[in-house]
Amino acid sequence: MARVATGDAFTSTQRAEIDRAIRDAETVSRLEFSVYVGRSDGETRPFAQRLHAALAAPARSVLIVVDPPARIVEVVTGGEARRVLDDEEVKLAILAMQSAFAAGDLAGGVVRGVQQLAEHARKPQLRHTD
Amino acid sequence: MAPFHALLILFLLPAGLFLVITLLVYLPSMRHSEGYQPGQVWRGEPEWFGGPRKGVEAIDETEPAAVGSGRDGGESGRGGASGHW
Numbered sequence A: 001m002a003r004v005a006t007g008d009a010f011t012s013t014q015r016a017e018i019d020r021a022i023r024d025a026e027t028v029s030r031l032e033f034s035v036y037v038g039r040s041d042g043e044t045r046p047f048a049q050r051l052h053a054a055l056a057a058p059a060r061s062v063l064i065v066v067d068p069p070a071r072i073v074e075v076v077t078g079g080e081a082r083r084v085l086d087d088e089e090v091k092l093a094i095l096a097m098q099s100a101f102a103a104g105d106l107a108g109g110v111v112r113g114v115q116q117l118a119e120h121a122r123k124p125q126l127r128h129t130d
Numbered sequence B: 001m002a003p004f005h006a007l008l009i010l011f012l013l014p015a016g017l018f019l020v021i022t023l024l025v026y027l028p029s030m031r032h033s034e035g036y037q038p039g040q041v042w043r044g045e046p047e048w049f050g051g052p053r054k055g056v057e058a059i060d061e062t063e064p065a066a067v068g069s070g071r072d073g074g075e076s077g078r079g080g081a082s083g084h085w
Helices: A012-029 A043-055 A079-084 A087-102 A106-121 B003-031 B054-059 B066-067
Strands: A031-039 A061-067 A071-075 B047-049 B079-085
Touching: A012 A031, A012 B047, A031 A106, A043 A061, A043 A071, A043 B054, A043 B079, A061 A087, A061 A106, A061 B003, A071 A106, A079 A106, A087 A106, A087 B079, B047 B079, B054 B066
Parallel strands: A031 A061
Antiparallel strands: A031 B047, A061 A071, A071 B079
């Protein structure tokens, strides 16, 4: 018989870790990061796109949607975000998340995913030549 | 000062305060569950970190045109990827 989760998806410590990872990622990449964890309303990809469109600045936002019951992870990048974070780089971050999720580490996978996406989106520092 | 009073003020009161503060700090996290574990039935409420204040309800107010464009529609150049575990 399947066990039932008795409480929230995350402990307060895990929640704080995810918040910190998002803040650090935004500082590093200058993009907006958002993470949704929960059951999708219908198909996951269209649902993720609807969530992404509802963000304050969708064009420069990166949204991670994790649907634990369906075992699906979706990443949606806005038009501006995609210029510094292409789909291949997103797939690499998804691979890292998948392995953590498969090992049962939901919060750790989210944190790792956010960190990897931010690292890929980090622009090289411009050096003034004059 | 009686020896008992000195003992009370110097040792017992600080020790008691230490215990009370420690309990207040650790009790909330001890009451929490371990979070979601694989194999459990998902009963958790959706959590949206860095999302709009209205939460999931905000998607009802989004223009359908803003949702329809993107990687699958082509207009805004939206991208991303999916995975399954």
